[in-house]
Amino acid sequence: MEKIMYYEKELDAIKRSNRFRVRKLSNTNLIDLASNDYLGLGTKKKLFKKAYKLLQKEGNFAPKSSLLVNGYHMIHQKFEKKLCEYNHFEDGIILGSGFLANISLIEGLVRKKDILFIDEEYHASGILASKLVENVVMFNHNDFDNLEKKIQEHRVENQKGRIIIAIEGVYSMGGDIAPVEFAFVAQKYDAILIVDEAHSSGVIGENLLGWYDYHHLKIAPNYIKMGTLGKAYGSYGAYILASKHIISFLENRAKAIIYTTAPSLFDTALGFVAFSYIIKHKEKLKKKIAQKREIVQSILGVNCESLILPIEIDDNKKVIEIQNKLKSDGFIVGAIRQPTVKKAILRIILKLDVKNKELKKVLENLV
Secondary structure, three states, X not given: OOOOOOOHHHHXXXXXXXXXXXXXXXXXXXXXXXXXXXXXXXXXXXXXXHHHHHHHOOOOOOOOXXXXXXXXXXXXXXXXXXXXXXXXXXXXXXXXXXXXXXHHHHHHHOOOXXXXXXXXXXXXXXXXXHOOOOOEEEEOOOXXXXXXXXXXXXHOOOOOOOEXXXXXXXXXXXXXXXXXXXXXXXXXXXXXXXXXXXXXXOOOOOOOOOHHHHOOOOOOOOEEEEEEOOOOOOOOOEEEEEOHHHHHHHHHHOHHHHOOXXXXXXXXXXXXXXXXXHHHOHHHHHHHHHHHXXXXXXXXXXXXXXXXXXXXXXXXHHHHHHHHHHHHOOEEEEEEOOOOOOOOEEEEEOOOOOOHHHHHHHHHHHO
16 A cells, blocks of 8 residues: 655655754764763763752652652752742742743733743744734734833723733853843732743853842742743753742643643752752853853954854755755864844854864864
């Protein structure tokens, strides 16, 4: 019988546009300038061993059920308390991934009469979640004036509901930091401010705690911080920090919390020890981060705000060719195409475990 190819035409179209993707095994022989393991903690065996010992003490190695049934473990709680203590939030909750965290926040918090104002370049998980709620307004990327204008336009139409603003601390493709004025707008209109700190926690701020820390903001009851363990913390999972009543509301309304198995205990333990490592070694890490940014400035003349360096290529075929050329030289970088970005880019991550001379070599090849 002839095999039925339900999506053959669509796949052919993706291939013709040079947007076709496949899973590829990670090549450990290549120098990694593509992954989000910003601080290089994902290769530190000492942290792995510490997490293993921490889990051994507990005698239970799997979450087994949702957080609200019987899956909430002492390791989850310890990590939540430590995150709250250092980030100055009242309460927190651990989740399985950043994707689930964004689904939880937006699907859970935005009720029928509320309006969600979301940055046009917010992560795909947040954009997907916004399809699940009724009143959604997108504003121009990192444009707080445009946000305020749209709030004024729509607030008159809907006086009874809450205003909820969603931004990222550091944007995953551009590497740019959201201005502090978003916090001022949130306070002016008594709005809830959601900050996706997946790419900012561990990377920016005086204490490497992310966007709120970077802008020296005192945590207010309307502020929410979402972070992941799968980037700077070198593990897997996510967390939401907020006021006690918001966390309680999420426990009761967010389907991605209620109906999913609790996060992996080992990944949570690994995130816990990684966070402790960052706190202890923050000064050394900040110096290394500054060095990477200085290298970019000296070779490319670019002010890199975070550890994400995007280089616009605007040609899907060419960006793959450049990526393959760098592979042949022993390096792996990201070749990002539509729909993730509007125009194709090389995405280079200034990972701290990559030697400075190796970073210089890659950048000099691009000049």
